[in-house]
Amino acid sequence: MNPKLLFLVPALGLLAGIALFLPCPAPAGGMPPASGYTILAPIRHGNLTVFPVVAARSFDTKEFLTLDEGLRSGEVIVTESGGVQPLIRRRRTPSSQSGAQVNQLVLVNNSKRPLILLAGEIVTGGKQDRVIGKDRIIPPESDPIDLGVFCVEPGRWVGSSDRFGVGAMAGGPVPAPAPMAAPNVRGKAMAEKDQQQVWSEVAKTRTAMAETVTLEAAAQAINGTSSYAGVMGNEEVKQRVDSVAEPIQKNYQSLIQQLRDQNAVGVVVAVNGRLVWADIFASTNLLEKYWPKLVRSYAAEAVVTRTKSGEVDVRRAQEFINRLEGRHETVDSEPGLYRHTEIAGDGFRAFELTSLLPKTGFDLHLAKMAE
16 A cells, blocks of 8 residues: 555544534635534434534623523512512612503612523513513613513413512522523514414413323313413423433533533524524523523423424534524614614524623624524
8 A cells, every 4th residue: 555545544534533523614615604603413312403503703791690690699670560669779760650461570680780681581470470572681770671571371360479580480498590481482472472372372382281291180280270380390291391301401511511612602403303493692601501491491392392394404504593684674772782683584583682781792692483
């Protein structure tokens, strides 16, 4: 054999081994994807597939507060619109004389950090559980603001507590994280902005979950509640969701640690071979905070989805995240605070939350849903 070939054979083997641990290569021509995001090999369990996303760059998000952190510390307060107590502020505090309303909650951020709210986060308590309808940023030491929510518990209008907590079964000394609605419910709140459609999806989820459980008592408990959080908190439902979510959560959490220097920032999600969603953040740190409840929301949809549409590969996931230009854009902005952009495209909706606070100017969160 040619001496040069003898040298090349082991070298090629070494390169092939290294390639198994590197992100997928850039498209032909050597240029990175236009979106700035690169899709890695998928993590699969059952009918749920998540494709890790790495970014060309990352941003410092340590100063931002999440809803879970704020509610847990007591620095963030959520209450019915008629229950706001006067606060001592240098700025004027609006009075709140009206009674509680289905789609109105009030939030106060008493912390010294800006607060991130993500569409799909569920707050439990008050007269009904609600789901946040839009990504936004709340300034530090804010006056009471209208939270912008949809009801996900149509069967109750009796106060369970004066204030809202986090987690379906909050009430212990350390509240559980606020659950994230599954993509089907989350999408109706974000894209359709229609209370009746949100209720309809909650009802479909409840019915589908009742059909998946094996114990008659569990099915009766699910059918006997109108609460989305109550359905997700059912012990048999939790076991089924956990059986899908936990392997993927642990695998990707480990991968995040390995890819920290490569800016692992999000996922593209497929259920039964169909691309359904993407969540991408400004930093690995922010992704890690949301990842446990995000993966459970994806798993919840996987549990109740039965239609099979084939296998999805890295190429299709990359194409999904690359297509962010649409036919129409709607921009909602709070000067000096944030810009929220909704993009309507062919077969998708995308939602970008851009921080406009000093020394930022970057996208904190991108959500994309298939239609």
